[in-house]
Amino acid sequence: MEAKYDTVFTGIDARDIKVSDLKVTHDDAENNYKLTYSLEMTTTLGEMAKQEYSATISSEDDDWKVDWQPNLIFPGMVKSDKVRLTTDEAKRGQIQDVNGKGLAINKNVSEAGIVPNDLGEGEAKTKNLEAISKKFDIPVVDLEKKLSQSWVHPDTFVPIKVLTTGSPVQMTGVSYATIETRYYPLSQAAAHLIGYVGEVSAEDIEKNKLLNAGDLIGKAGLERYYDKALRGVNGGRILIVNDETKEETVLQQNDKKDGDTIKLTIDxxxxxxxxxxxxxxxxxxxxxxxxxxxxxxxxxxxxxxxxxxxxxxxxxxxxxxxxxxxxxxxxxxxxxxxxxxxxxxxxxxxxxxxxxxxxxxxxxxxxxxxxxxxxxxxxxxxxxxxxxxxxxxxxxxxxxxxxxxxxxxxxxxxxxxxxxxxxxxxxxxxxxxxxxxxxxxxxxxxxxxxxxxxxxxxxxxxxxxxxxxxxxxxxxxxxxxxxxxxxxxxxxxxxxxxxxxxxxxxxxxxxxxxxxxxxxxxxxxxxxxxxxxxxxxxxxxxxxxxxxxxxxxxxxxxxxxxxxxxxxxxxxxxxxxxxxxxxxxxxxxxxxxxxx
CATH class of the missing domain: 3.40.710.10 (DD-peptidase/beta-lactamase superfamily)
Known part of the structure; x- marks a missing residue:
């Protein structure tokens, strides 16, 4: 039971869960108790509408226990239902100069990564890591830390560096993926003014419940000042899906809103x-x-x-x-x-x-x-x-x-x-x-x-x-x-x-x-x-x-x-x-x- 809650609630990034209107009333006819309560939570899509729950508490071997059913995960769920999350990520708005030229834009770039299986074993692995370290200017100890993370498996692509300039270089152990990232055409020339984005920290999420692990937010400069307007609002749906009937019930739905474009007077x-x-x-x-x-x-x-x-x-x-x-x-x-x-x-x-x-x-x-x-x-x-x-x-x-x-x-x-x-x-x-x-x-x-x-x-x-x-x-x-x-x-x-x-x-x-x-x-x-x-x-x-x-x-x-x-x-x-x-x-x- 606990595993089911953990799987579902972790999958939708449920947090700030609050129980209210908790009531227990005795049913004389059935000689049991009726439990009702409301549940509020924040998910990856923001605040979910209040959910109303009801359950029965019955006596079993001189203990009173909740008669647990799937509808205690979400109201209306049955055994063959699953909870699914679909997301539609908002595009971060651009920062442009007075002539419409991008100062902070979204750009497809290559991301270098290591697949552990491709490194080889023993001395060959050591030499390959040293070569990768030299090529990408990343200390071997940092590469080893990335490869030792709990989620890494032998065939996992482990990102090590985003390449904003230059072309991918083929070498043993290194693979490439195309990702969209933030790019600054003027870079150093406008760094103090434009700033940059970075991945959210636990502290950022604590301050803003709409943020989720992995999100990019403004960390400095105008990227930080105008972050809310630039970030927009992610869309998506949280559904209860019945694998047998294919019936879908929408628990939460947001329409995507791309971030605003901020146009500066800067030339x-x-x-x-x-x-x-x-x-x-x-x-x-x-x-x-x-x-x-x-x-x-x-x-x-x-x-x-x-x-x-x-x-x-x-x-x-x-x-x-x-x-x-x-x-x-x-x-x-x-x-x-x-x-x-x-x-x-x-x-x-x-x-x-x-x-x-x-x-x-x-x-x-x-x-x-x-x-x-x-x-x-x-x-x-x-x-x-x-x-x-x-x-x-x-x-x-x-x-x-x-x-x-x-x-x-x-x-x-x-x-x-x-x-x-x-x-x-x-x-x-x-x-x-x-x-x-x-x-x-x-x-x-x-x-x-x-x-x-x-x-x-x-x-x-x-x-x-x-x-x-x-x-x-x-x-x-x-x-x-x-x-x-x-x-x-x-x-x-x-x-x-x-x-x-x-x-x-x-x-x-x-x-x-x-x-x-x-x-x-x-x-x-x-x-x-x-x-x-x-x-x-x-x-x-x-x-x-x-x-x-x-x-x-x-x-x-x-x-x-x-x-x-x-x-x-x-x-x-x-x-x-x-x-x-x-x-x-x-x-x-x-x-x-x-x-x-």
Whole structure:
């Protein structure tokens, strides 16, 4: 009896079985008891409708026993009935780019496996396993573990590796099967954004009763965020079938619903180009349309192989990723950094808006170091170029720290922070991944030194590359800040007036000169026939002044005439490697590709 329950209930993956309305009543006429109860359960098809049971409890040798019948497995069953499950698996929906190209698709691939009987015996088996280990880069000990699983028989096909690339190679002991799996055409170029799928764990099933052993679910990135919509709903039927009469009774039935297609604003070609540009570097690239907020690329480098994750990454290979000090799993476009000199554009805008900064105002500055007064002790603001008379345009073209430190101090903490509120510091964006809000300071700007440092993009400022890109969109969009959008159907908040069109155009004009003027810090970004507006920046992370620290380089760039793109790129540790000029060198081919 127990074996029958085990066979039937295991076959339909019955779980969360709950008994309710349990009643026992005495039948005086028959001198026995009537047992009735209801049963609820979850099967591989989800929650089954409540089943109503009845049975008789009779006396036998001074013991009361249930008169067991097959209808106590499911109501209506008789001895010649069997329970059968048919399934109709839903296809996982695709993730596509803005042009309909697949970023996460379903693909038929070859799966390599071992049939134990084909390995041979003794020394021959050992040599064959070693050859398979070398060919498929799987340790022999891992192969032996797979072959020693309880369900494996001599003629069983034991999968060892999914081949997402290349052709099957014939060798002793290895066979191949064709399976459908998840495939990522851009793989590393979009790994952090798209993520990958993997087989459900016991913990996953515990959290979601609709999941079953062997199901694939999103484990990272958008595959995880949109998993429910992408996965769809499996169909199928649980039937009571009489082998003699062929009569069928439906216990549970679901119609299949394939997963949804998620269409992104990402352009796969731009994504790939930006990733190629950052190859070998630790950094990121965020590319957004500054007029509507569409994100065209979100790139982080270094990266990892999502197809390898789906195919079944070895513990040794996974350890290489986790032990890598360059943190290949970190999505740097959503990680906060000090923005450095690109932030001077914001300080200039805030100053113009509150009247502190004027395009024709000139500051007289002497030398490469400056401090407000002796109360600053040994602390000085430094700059690169010793220019005695500096206007706002000069300060943006030459990236003058002292000019912006003085502007920040003149406007004061209150006016400065009031202006920054228009750029949504402390606010979260509606994006399908985690990202801490941008911050102005840890606990308020409570000193003149911190105010000065913040004004030129250092201090305790922290902004992710996405947050920087969004904050800079007003300069390309007549003063209106747009909100980022990642799916084509997403509705975002209306563009925000962060500054007047006059202020935006005044700063934009200076950024054009930062490219067009030979002395401009972004002069190397010149592209014949196009007016590129750009601002470079570096942010140095160090414990105290006088020490050298990690220097991150930034580039802000957009077309001042046709603002269809805005690039915010970052490379870590550029000190001694060209500074922010290295970022220009890497990203210029990407920007040039927009004009081909």
């Amino acid at each position: 796969s070609q731009i994504q790939q180009n930006a990733f190629n540009a950052l190859k070998g570097e630790v950094g990121s690239a965020t590319i957004i349309n500054p007029t509507n907020g569409n994100l065209a690329a979100l790139v982080s480098s270094p990266s990892y192989d999502t197809n390898q994750m789906v195919a079944g990454i070895s513990s040794a290979d996974y350890k290489k990723y986790t032990d890598d000090k360059k943190l290949p799993f970190l999505a740097r476009y959503a990680t906060r950094y000090a923005p450095g000199s690109t932030f001077k554009t914001i300080t200039a805008a805030v100053g113009l808006e509150n009247g502190t900064t004027k395009p024709d105002k000139v500051r007289e500055i002497s030398g490469l170091q400056w401090q407000k007064d002796k109360s600053w002790g040994k602390y000085f603001v430094t700059r690169v170029h010793d220019i005695p008379k500096v206007s706002m345009v000069d300060a943006l073209v030459n990236s003058d720290n002292i000019y912006f430190a003085q502007e920040g101090l003149e406007m004061g903490e209150t006016k400065f922070q009031d202006g920054l509120k228009k750029f949504d510091f402390g606010e979260e964006f509606d994006l399908p991944f985690n990202m801490e809000p941008a911050q102005i300071s840890n606990d308020g700007i409570k000193s003149d030194i911190l105010l000065a440092d913040t004004a030129y993009g250092q201090g305790e400022l922290l902004m992710s590359p996405i947050q920087q890109a969004v904050a800079y969109t007003p300069f390309a969009n007549n003063g209106k800040m747009v909100y980022p959008k990642l799916t084509v159907t997403q509705e975002t908040k209306a563009a925000k007036d962060s500054m007047s069109a006059g202020t935006a155009n005044a700063v934009k004009s200076a950024l054009v000169q930062a490219v067009s003027k030979p002395e401009g810090t972004a002069h190397k970004l010149q592209i014949a026939g196009h007016n590129i507006a750009a601002k470079t920046g570096t942010a140095e992370l160090k414990q105290k002044q006088g020490e050298s620290g990690l220097e991150n380089g930034f580039l802000l760039a957009f077309d001042s005439d046709k603002p269809e793109y805005l690039v915010l790129a970052m490379i870590e540790d550029v000190n001694g490697r060209g500074g922010s000029g290295l970022v220009i060198d890497k990203m210029k081919p990407v920007i040039e590709s927009f004009y081909k």
